[in-house]
Amino acid sequence: MSEWSPSQHELDRQRVRSRLQLRSALIATAMTVLAFVALGVLVTGSPGWPNVKAYFFSWPDARESFPAIRDAIWLNIKMFLIAEVFILIFAMLIAMARVSRSPWLMPLRVVAVVYTDVVRGIPTILLVYLFAFGMPALELQGMPDSPFFWATAALIVSYSAYVAEVFRSGIESVHPSQWASAQALGLTRGQTLRHVIVPQAVRRVVPPLLNDFVSLQKDTALASAAGVFEAVATARDYTLYNFNFTPYLVVAGFFIVMTVPLARLCDWLTARMRRRELAGAL
Secondary structure, three states: OOOOOOOHHHHHHHHHHHHHHHHHHHHHHHHHHHHHHHHHHHHHOOOOHHHHHHHHOOHHHHHHHHHHHHHHHHHHHHHHHHHHHHHHHHHHHHHHHHHOOOHHHHHHHHHHHHHHHHHHOOOHHHHHHHHHHHHHHOOOOOOOOOHHHHHHHHHHHHHHHHHHHHHHHHHHHOOHHHHHHHHHOOOOHHHHHHHHHHHHHHHHOHHHHHHHHHHHHHHHHHHHHHOOOOHHHHHHHHHHHHOOOHHHHHHHHHHHHHHHHHHHHHHHHHHHHHHHHHHHHO
8 A cells, every 4th residue: 555645735835834924934034123113112212211310221230239139039039839739728628618519618718708808808918918918026935036937828829819810710629520420429429529629620720820920920929018028129139238229130030030921831731722622622
């Protein structure tokens, strides 16, 4: 049996398609470069550009503040990693409490609903203030009074409410037939939730979870409001002594370097999930 090879008509179609794709890529690249050049000319040609350049784009100040900010950013990373673990645990427990149907768990379900509604209505920075300044003022025995501890706790409380809703939406998106099939096999509702529903739900909500963690990574900067000497506080300290705002752009650069890989990973996982769904629908 002879090996298949494309016809001349198909080869012509592929060549035309390649030319059109190349043309589109060149036009898109040219328009993007043109837009950025026009924006650069507009900004640098403005009357106040020399002052902005001196106070926000000073290379000597960026070089001088870089080592201190580089060392302080590890505190942001540490806060993010600690908060992420506890957020995943607490959010899953809250989500499972919300989807429970047992009358014995009704109090937990009510608490979970009130918790998510109230916490999501409070700005995260207010929670940071309340925890970092209010909790140590209670003088509770055995509780730390470290601003780092309470700022991290505030982030955990805030983001647990958001991530819990992400988990809940993932659980409720699983088709009811999965529940029925598991119950037909003799599994209890708790066993069905643990072994059948939750694993499927987690896979579905990975992209929105990553989006939440991108936001969490940036919101660690809110700890500076509680007196935690992390990257933003370090930049502010330099600014107050040297009257130059360039260190804030240095901090912004660090956060961009940390968040862009997560954002691209989120896009890749979303595209991968879409391809799998399309393949399953065929």
